[in-house]
Amino acid sequence: MVVRGAGPRGGWRGGAPRPLGIDFRLYDPAPDASGGRVAPLVVGAFDDRRALERFAADVDVVTFDWENVPADSLRALRGRAAVRPPARALAVSQDRLAEKRIFRRLGIPTAPFAAVNSLAGLRRAVARVGLPGVLKTRRLGYDGKGQAWLHRRADIGAAWGALGGRSLIYEARVPFQRELSLLSVRGADGAIVHYPLAENRHEQGILRLTSAPYRDRALQAAAESHLEALLARLRYVGVLGVEFFEAEGRLVANETAARVHNSGHWTIEGSVTSQFENHVRALSGLPLGGTAPRGHAAMVNFIGRLPAAADVLAVPGAHLHDYEKSPRPGRKVGHATLVATSARARDREARRLLELGRREAGELTQ
C-alpha cells in the first residue's frame, strides 16, 4: 500500500494500519529500509514502472510517505490502484512555485514572489518583490537547505552563484510574529476534520518545537477555510498540512505537506485520534476520528543525537519516539511528545526536553 514508507514518520513503521485490520506492504529502493521490519518490503527504483505496476496490482490503495517520490511514478499507477493523496497534491508540494500559485488562485495570502530562471530574472524579481527576500530552489529544498537570503542588491551575485542554474523562486521576507501550522484530513467521502492550530519554532531551518493547541478563534477559522479550499481543489484524500506565518494578525501561507507532518507528531499522544490513524482511516475510506486536543501538548525534535531514554522519560508527561538512526549533526533522530494539564506546565517541561536535546547536539558537534 505504501510507496516508500521507511521514513521516520512512524505511522507505517509503527504499524498504524494494523489495528484497523488493514494489511500493507512497502515499496522502497533501499533493501535495508527499516520499514521492512514491520511489513513486506518490495525493493525497486522509483522510476521502474514495471516494478511499480506489479506492486500496485496487488493493492487497493497506493500512498507515499516521502515528499520526493516522483509524482509521475504515482500518476502512472492511476487505474491500477487508488492513489491517495492524489499525485497532483504531491506534485504541488514538490514545487514551491506551483504551491504559491495555487495559494494565490485560491485567494490564500502568500508572501510576494516571482519565478527566477536567470540572473537577469533574479534582478527583475528583486526589483519587483523587494528586499530583503529569499531565493529558493523550486524543488528538493528542506530543513533550510537550498536557500539564500538577500538583504541588499549586492547579494544578488552571491545568491545566484550559490543556487543559479536550477529553477528558482524569489520570495519577499515575511516579518512574522510566529509560525503556525494546520493539519486537516479529508475522507474518501469528502468529509473534513481539522486539528487545532499548532505553533512551531524552527532553529537553523529545522523544526525544534511544536506546541498545540494554539488557541485563536479567528486564525483557526481562517486557516480552516484555506485548507478547505485546497482540499476541495486538489480532490484530496488523507492528511494535508500547511505551514503559515502569522504576520500582523493574519495568516500568510508558506508551504504544504501532502502527508502526515512533523508538526503533527504531537497528535500521537495529544489528540483523540493521531494524524497517523486519521491518515490511514482516510486512505482506507473509513470514518475519520475526533481531532480534539487532550490537554496541552508539545513535541520536541531531537537533532543529531538522542538523549538517554531515562532522561527524556523522567520529564513528567513525556513519551519518546526513537527513529533508531545513527547520530549525525543536523539529522532528526527522534522526538519526544508531552501532554500537560496547563499550557504553563507544558512549556516548562518542553524547555527541559529542549535542553536535553541541545546538550546532546552540542556534544556531538564538539
Added chain:
Amino acid sequence: MVVRGAGPRGGWRGGAPRPLGIDFRLYDPAPDASGGRVAPLVVGAFDDRRALERFAADVDVVTFDWENVPADSLRALRGRAAVRPPARALAVSQDRLAEKRIFRRLGIPTAPFAAVNSLAGLRRAVARVGLPGVLKTRRLGYDGKGQAWLHRRADIGAAWGALGGRSLIYEARVPFQRELSLLSVRGADGAIVHYPLAENRHEQGILRLTSAPYRDRALQAAAESHLEALLARLRYVGVLGVEFFEAEGRLVANETAARVHNSGHWTIEGSVTSQFENHVRALSGLPLGGTAPRGHAAMVNFIGRLPAAADVLAVPGAHLHDYEKSPRPGRKVGHATLVATSARARDREARRLLELGRREAGELTQ
C-alpha cells in the same frame, strides 16, 4: 526479549518497545506466530532448555506475554538474563490455590476457599466453605473454562465428574455488586504507580466491557495497598493486574495477571501512558509514565467475529484494535476503546459498541 509474544495483547505485536529504542525478539513454538511480522522470531518449544538458553544469551531481559508459559522454563533462565516479571509471580498467577494463599498471607480479603484433591476432599471443602460455591481447576482455566458451580450438596457428584482427577480449588460464591480491577506497575528501581480502578462486566465468563476510571477513593486506596503488598512480596517488575469483587463495600481479591491485562486495554487511548508502554519502561529499567486517565474511557471486547471497521469507527471517540484472527464462537478477535468527556457519553457510546459486537456474535452462532 519476549518469550511468546504473538498473542493479541498488542503491545509486542504493535511494537511497543520500538519507540523507546529497545530492540526485541520473540520466542514462540508456532513458526507462523503473528509477532514474527514485527520482530525476529525464534521458534522453539517451551521445554527446549537449550533453545531457550540460546535465546536468553542474546538478550538483557526476558519477559512473557502468555500466562501458560511454564514458570520452570523461565526459572532456568535466571542468571542468563533478567526475568521480569519474576518467574514466581507467573507461577502464582498460574495456580489459583497459590494465588489465594498469597492473598491470605498478605491480609488481602478473599472468598473462603479450600484445596480439593479427591471426592472426599470436595465433600469436606463444601462442608467447611459452604454453598453455593464454585469448583475450579487450579491451573489452565480461563474465560470461565474449567469451572463447575455447586448450589446444593447433590451437585457434588456432577462437579467431581466434570473436573475430578486434577488439582482443584473450591471457593465460596461472593455475592458481589460489581467486578473491579487494578493495574499497578513497579519499576526496576522499586518505584510504583497505580492506574485508576476499572469496572469490568463479564458475560459467559468472558470480559465484555471495561469502564474507567471507577472513582471511589476508599476502594482505590484499599486496592493500591493490596497491590503494593503483592508487588513488594513478589519483588515484582512490570504491570501486575488484580481482579476484585466489590462486595458490601469492600474488595475481595479474585485473581492476578502477571502481565498487561485485557482490563487495561482502555489505557491505550484513555491514559497518559498505556499499560504496554509502562510495562516496557519497567522491564527496561526506565522511569515509569503517568497513569492519570484522560476523560472517561471504555473498552469493549469483540467476541467471535469483528464488526465492520466503518461501523466501529463511526462511534464518536472509538478506536479499533483488530487482532487479525479468523472468526470463531467465543474467541476474542479484537476490541474497541473509546474516550469521552463525560461518563454518561462514554456509557452511551459503549452501549453502541456492545450492540455492534452482539450482532456479529449472534450472526456467527446462527
